[in-house]
Amino acid sequence: MGSPKLYFDSAEEMRECAMAWQRRLCLNDWIIRVDFASTSEMKLEGSAGECEPDFVNRWATIRILRKEDLKDPSVYIAIQPMELVLIHELLHCRFMQFEDEERSIEMMTYSTAAHQLLNDVTRALYMAKYGLDAGWFIVDGGCKDEAV
Secondary structure (H helix, E strand, O other): OOOOOOOOOOHHHHHHHHHHHHHHOOOOOOEEEEEEEOHHHOOOOOOOEEEEEEOOOOEEEEEEEOHHHOOOHHHOOEOOOHHHHHHHHHHOOOOOOOOOOOOOHHHHHHHHHHHHHHHHHHHHHHHHHHOOOHHHHEOOOOOOOOOO
8 A cells, every 4th residue: 555645756656556546436448648747738727637538438638747846835735645636637537527618606616516526535535545534634834633
């Protein structure tokens, strides 16, 4: 199982991790390409990862921001390991999102709720793999509730 760590050491390690999570999430019938990307290659500004799923063909491209392009971990309020980002992006292959050009309040609410659910499931899977509790994610200096 190993210990959780913040960064992948190589693209090969990231792809092996992606294949393991692909099996865990029952995405074996999907063709998923996973690569590191620079800030300029990311389509979603300010994102640590992104997924472009094709639900009809069951394939997806996932980009994870390179370690060099990530912000210093101390500026975040919560720890966000690359594996956690990867799990979240893989889950996009399970949760179809609808794009609305007008971005109605209903669609913005749905999108926010869907991402909250993805994040909750992602953290739960990661915690289960490594035997962690939710307090592990809180950056030192935060208000930790030991009962969490």
